[in-house]
């Protein structure tokens with residue numbers, strides 16, 4: 001939307017042919033109601049039109065990326081593939097760019113991440129994001145190509161740090177939602193955000209991320225947004241857990257699978273990540289929010305820096 005508003009031509013592929021036909025007819029997308037699609041967006045359901053593009057932004061749910069890039073590895077060969085999903089793949093326990101590099105070694109993987117709700121960007125509200133690419137020349141070219149008058153991109157070569165920030169904050173957002181949903185208060189949420197951020201930094205460091213990346217838009221920035229806004233699906237899912245309510249199982253809640261992946265990664269590295277661990281157990285239905293609180297608050301006392 002923002003690229004087309006800025007005068008660039010965009011091909012928008014989706015697998016649902018009915019949804020594509022409705023987009024072409026109404027010039028609106030069902031996921032972004034009441035916002036008109038600019039004329040420069042061309043909605044298509046034909047994969048050949050997608051594969052005509054040299055640069056492709058992949059905005060599938062994180063657990064679907066591996067299947068998609070593997071199924072289309074030949075057609076994606078040599079492309080610049082920009083992952084937009086925020087999650088750790090449960091099968092490989094890797095981030096989105098590693099999945100792309102594994103499935104399509106000739107492609108250049110990159111990542112677009114940071115604090116942003118799709119509806120805000122589509123409405124041309126000001127937004128700042130992180131563009132991560134290990135290939136610095138390609139990263140600079142993408143930064144220029146994808147920035148618009150309302151979307152300001154910052155660049156980094158620390159892809160691991162950027163993707164871990166975006167993935168891990170979703171787990172903490174579920175915990176924060178559960179905290180508020182269970183009536184535990186804003187002070188408790190601030191504690192969860194802060195100690196959750198410490199867990200994000202600990203895991204990211206052990207996987208080779210640069211500490212300053214976690215302090216940026218893709219880490220701290222997105223954590224703040226997702227743990228405090230009811231526009232976030234991860235936060236709303238947590239709210240439902242906290243209130244003991246059901247939640248629409250068709251809604252994409254990336255932190256649910258990533259909480260499990262984080263538990264596996266932490267176990268393999270001997271890391272203690274208690275908030276992520278109880279969140280994974282809440283998501284699995286093994287722990288109520290009050291049992292999770294009990295497990296966290298009664299842990300042995302320690303220094304804050306540990």
Ligand SMILES: NC(=O)C1=CN([C@@H]2O[C@H](COP(=O)(O)OP(=O)(O)OC[C@H]3O[C@@H](n4cnc5c(N)ncnc54)[C@H](OP(=O)(O)O)[C@@H]3O)[C@@H](O)[C@H]2O)C=CC1
Nearest residue numbers: 015016059060061062064068084085086116117118252254
């Ligand atoms: N929405 C937002 O504000 C933001 C989202 N993101 C991230 O973007 C990613 C996608 O989120 P979002 O777009 O909101 O999710 P949605 O659930 O709204 O949309 C996912 C889209 O992916 C399609 N899809 C799912 N599986 C496949 C598949 N195997 N092959 C092809 N298409 C598939 C769905 O198609 P169908 O309708 O046919 O199921 C749907 O069009 C997530 O990782 C999210 O964290 C990041 C920042 C902001």
Ligand SMILES: O=C(CO)COP(=O)(O)O
Nearest residue numbers: 114115116117232233234
């Ligand atoms: O990543 C997002 C905001 O930056 C979107 O958050 P949700 O997936 O929780 O809706």
